[in-house]
Amino acid sequence: MSQRPQTIQIYLPGGDPRGVRVAELTTRIVQVLEVPRSLLGEFLKMPESKQVAVYFLVGQGNDAEDPKVYVGQTSDLPMRFRSHNQEKDFWERALVVISRTQSFTQTHTLFLEWWSLQEAKKAGRYITTNGNNASRPFTPAPLEADCYEIYDTAKTLLATLGFPLFEPVKPIEPASEGLEMLFLKGSGCDGRGYYTEEGFVLLADSTGRRESVQSIKGTADERFRERFIEAGHFVVDGDKVTLTKDHIFRSPSRAAVALLGRTANGWNEWKNAAGKTLHELKRVTAEPDELS
Template sequence: MPFGKSIRIFLPEATVTGIRHAEIINRTGQAIACPRSRLDELKEWPETAKPGVYFLFEARLGDSKPMAYIGESESVAERLLSHDRKKDFWNEAVIFSNKDDNLSKSHIKYLESRLESLAKESDRYELENGNTPTQSSLSRSEREAMEELLEDIRLFLGTLGYPILEPLIQSSSTQPKIVPTATAENLAYGELKFSVRNVSALGLQTDEGFVLKKNSTASKTNTDSLSTRLVKLKEQLIADGRLVIEGDHLRLTKDILMSSSSYAAALIAGTSRSGPQSWYSEDGRSLKELEDKAVESSQ
């Protein structure tokens, strides 16, 4: 059972769009988020002159997956100045280091490799990394310490608005050290199914919205009742390969997060639908019945 954490975020200029420093109470890890336009100010932060790992993030635009880059350096601030000249896609960097100065080159190479692997598994961002970093060899005790730091990094990233390490749904390949966002076992409603005409989909209600599962099928055609936003989203998913044409229907190649069960059902059916009345549990109860029962139980 995971324990609760308290994350303290310092805003030196009392603004959420400037530099932010984050730390977890009674832990040695720390994070600094810095807009690209403020890189020259990092020299005022000795935390960024230490060995560490970092992420470069592209702002999320529309429904396409934003880009990200993961790297390591023995002096992160210097490396970021190099990226400022060579990489164009990013608008903010998030840096991670330790307060007690005990991260070696082997440690940060291990972290870089594990972070890239976890980010690929979560599949929320398009990674701009070219080569897969080699995972350095560490003793068992050092690996455990780095895995603990990975959990802190996951929390920092999510709190700062970048859930790049958060799986939409836990898979068998998800490392147990990283706590998943949602699993079929820890969700109140479990796996839900929706079938209409020649298409069928599986999904899960999560804290973030509704996840349509990989290999769900969707209608190739749309009716006039389908919202313009969903028509554009469908076109985007086809363009980037997350929806592929198979005969008389479309198939999802990856899990995708929708804002609601109704949006998810409408995307699948190609027409406006009520999610609570479209999705059903294994025992035949509608999502509406499950939600009504949950409300009654909480009263």
């Protein structure tokens, strides 16, 4: 994603920030509409629903389950969305990419659908639910160049709305972003991760206990760990589990529970190489003499 300053406008057609939202870069023709599933009927009354579009159906998941996405394109959004509403259970929001000047053709959206699906799979942040991989559609070179620009704009707008479909989970250059490696040791665990603005990123190959301790048997914490294993995030090897790929948790405590198999305060469990806790690193107010 471009790191240059940009101005993004978000319009609320119904005045409700939790309702339909329309995002656009003020100098571009691309718009992204975020539509809660409960307001699908309202969206289908809007003129924007009559346009040629590429769209994403998103289910955000939780700490135990990866979010999911379906990538599609159509010149008949009402028909496709009514069908998806009847047949697909997982999605909570539709993200619709259109042109303010109504200049998208089906050639544009066919290429954007194919390219977006490849990029979403490459990023690995969302599980793609499309039944097939599709083949690259024939696209004239000038139009293909336009599609890449449309994609770049849509990628920025989607992330701004809270849907980084094409952003890999793992920080590529942690040091350059001021991220410090954190560790969790003991009780059969060897965890590594980062605390980021999105949550706690637990790194692949971190290991933990297979069995939960008796005190959390039958609780939400044990059920969360079992769902995490069932989802394939952990590979079980005897009394140990190993994380298969980087995973974002909404809190450092959730990441600690996943590894330790017991109730845990992640702010105290996670420490840097010098032994300082995450609490000390991020929450403790600096002493006055340190500010002088």
